[in-house]
Amino acid sequence: MLSDKLICDIIDSAVNSGADLAEVFVEDVRYQSVGMLNGRVLKADSGFDSGYGIRLMSGTNVVYVYSNDSDEKVLMKLTKEACSAIKKGDSVNIKELEELSRSTMSDIRIDPLDISKMEYVDFLKKSSSIMTTYDPAITESTCSLKTTNRIVRIMNSKGINKEENDTRIRLAIEAIATKGNEKQSSRLAPGTLKGFEFINDYPVEEKTRECCEKAIRMVNAGYAPSGKMPVVINNGFGGVIFHEACGHALESTSVGIKNSCFTDMLGKQIASPVVSARDNARIKGEWGSYSTDDEGNESSDLLLIENGILKNYMIDELGARRMDSKPTGCARRESYTYAPTSRMSNTYICAGNDSHDDIIADTEYGLYAASMGGGSVDTATGEFNFAVDEGYMIRNGKIAEPVRGATLIGKGGEVLMNIDKVGNDLELSAGMCGSLSGSVPVTVGQPTIRVSSIIVGGRDSDDSNEDEE
Amino acid sequence: MDLDFAESTLRKIVDRAIEYGFEEAQAAYSADASMAVEIMFGEVSSFENSVGRGISFKGKLYGQMGRSHTTEFTDEAIEFLISSAADNCKVLDDEDPDFIYCDPDNSELIYCPVNEAYEKNTYNRLVETGLSLEKNLLAYSDKIKAVDYLRISCSKGPDIMINSKGLRVFKDSDIISIIAGCRAEEGDIVKSGSEFWYGKDIDLFDEKAFIERLASQLLPKLEAKSISSGSYETIIENEAFISLFGSFVSNFSAYAMQKGLSLLKGRAGEKIASDCFSLTEIPMYEKAVNKVPFDAEGVLTYEKDIISEGIFKTALYNLKSAYKEGRKSTGNGFGGTALTNVVVKEGKRSVEEIAMDIGEGLIITDVSGLHAGLNPISGDFSLLSEGFLIKDGKKADPVEQITIAGNFYDMMLNVKEIANDTKALPGSNGEFFSPSIYIGKIDVSGED
Structure with missing residues (x-):
């Protein structure tokens, strides 16, 4: 989105304006999700968002500007405003950007973004088919599966040049039990930095039944x-x-x-x-x-x-x-x-x-x-x-x-x-x-x-x- | 971005979608420019400035309404928008049809209430306002030891929407808000409190009144104690009531009723609150900071009773939920359904006069943990609360570390009286105006 040259120029302008630390943060997010209500697929979503934030620090004085508009004119205007707002601090030397180093805490065998939304639906149906037939007391049910891949890059005037790339999946299952005018819900929502293998291995039927049992127990509780x-x-x-x-x-x-x-x-x-x-x-x-x-x-x-x-x-x-x-x-x-x-x-x-x-x-x-x-x-x-x-x-x-x-x-x-x-x-x-x-x-x-x-x-x-x- | 360019991009998207095979299509552009300053220790601790924009698309294919979103304006991004919405349509399996709408008599909807007052919101003006507020908060009482959070922010941005049925919407809005959180200390006792102001003209910010409001709720907390568990005659103060009622507002959505997620299903025309309680939606309410002439689906809004003298008059409908019941949208389509500006009808007497009648009881000024301590479907709640005892008919000792617990539906039927001290809090699509409410008895947990 932003070239290294542009990022270095921003860092230069910021430090020359009096910042003792200048940082550029660039983020790209891709996501995919499917949601079901009472056995039907009512939500399917996918997309990407990207944007950047520029932070200037001078002692404990902080200026932060951000946008998702990568137009250079917008970027330079925001940078200029940031530079004029920062308190003039001690002058510091800008360190040359280190070589980019990449890291992750994800532990992925099967990339969940390579899996089709239809396969997400097939998995969720295992849960929703149990909830919709489990017991007449379970009157409503929802379940959803969402994957988010977030890649961020952080560069600053101390030479930091890092990229973190993590993919998260979260499953949510909710059963609602009704008794007269009373409704109680029971929810479980495991999340992981592992790949789709976590979903394939997840004991979804057993956990869904536990969830239904809990909702029924709680709606009958005093x-x-x-x-x-x-x-x-x-x-x-x-x-x-x-x-x-x-x-x-x-x-x-x-x-x-x-x-x-x-x-x-x-x-x-x-x-x-x-x-x-x-x-x-x-x-x-x-x-x-x-x-x-x-x-x-x-x-x-x-x-x-x-x-x-x-x-x-x-x-x-x-x-x-x-x-x-x-x-x-x-x-x-x-x-x-x-x-x-x-x-x-x-x-x-x-x-x-x-x-x-x-x-x-x-x-x-x-x-x-x-x-x-x-x-x-x-x-x-x-x-x-x-x-x-x-x-x-x-x-x-x-x-x-x-x-x-x-x-x-x-x-x-x-x-x-x-x-x-x-x-x-x-x-x-x-x-x-x-x-x-x-x-x-x-x-x-x-x-x-x-x-x-x-x-x-x-x-x-x-x-x-x-x-x- | 040039608005003409944005609009021509939207037209391109809608045309391309129809060419792709969508039966109906709609595209919306939303932009936002905001600025915020934070003040701490007599100087600017943080300054934020932002420019954001995005395009959202929805289109009907195979009888399903697919949606997608992007922040890019390139031809590739347009193709992505359309193809991913089409992919979503293949997966969706909604039995209820959704619609893209245009009222031929109101196909051009324009509302731009942004005025020249917004130009006063310069960096220097926000800083000057913040520094003065911090200084005077600290000077108000030597018990106020710190202003831990002070943020002044303003934002504005146009929205444009067009669709294949001929609708064109242009809307602009702006707001400025000020929030301050202070810490008060006395001996080992530490308490915090915050206050909030919002409006459209920074000249109308009344610093003195703001400080009075913050101090009057913060300083008494230093003396606060828990009380014995029991059942107390209780007045819930205006802002606390708005927060509590707001947590149950989703039950008024026809969609929630149709999906079995609201106990108000099938109860229109029935008594759901005490006779003295009336709630009216007034989208163009004169006291509201932002008026709402039309909803996000392009349907005109209108004034209507939600609850009239305790009787539930109407659920909130968008196009989809209205079709399911063979009726018209109530102009509450904002993604799902939401209220715009709503007003609880005031009573005649002040909180002080009502307290005189109560004699011994409780005034609740704040409730916490609304996202966790209540069940939005069943109406059950148990919430960490603060307030004051009522002794001999007068507001007396401050109270902390208690919960109030009850059921929203029971509480509404049990309301005894509405006070005359209306305040407003902002919601996502409008404001909620309510006076304090005497709710009768409620269960309190505290020190035994």
């Missing part, structure tokens, strides 16, 4: 109770608790401006001693992985917390300048329409020693959050909320009746301190994370954990299943 109680959170997507309650507050986007409850806490106890956690972008084929970040730095496997002690923050270039530190290779953005910021990749609580069954057996009364929905956090205060998609009461050390409609709320720092059991069954689960630089693929993860006390926002129900006690 409401969750209200108040503070112990909560056991299942492995996998349960890690959203750590993502929301702690992960966001360890990003330099908030730590760098002291807008985090974990500012200036390196080396201090911020979690219970049973908690260790990592942000590891270097797991080949994992949904949240990448090899080179959107600033051209190599990604990392970062130890965030070790036995409750805070070890590292996730830091991008701007954060590094604010914190007088170094970037950790965690700068990400949804697309060229965003300047990069510090973001999570595959973030998880490390495995502990207890078994899932022992943790349940050790809990006399509480809530078992078998599957979590999404949530959000205020990084300044640590206040978070997230939804329990599939919940059960724990009574006398046993999983009892299903309950629905529970939301867990609390403050990140307190919850981390209140984790008193960590299981040995670590699992990762795909998701999307929205923040300042848009929506990016991440995995969350954890083994089964128990929080000794957390506020459960449920509803006191007239038809609670007390008869099962």
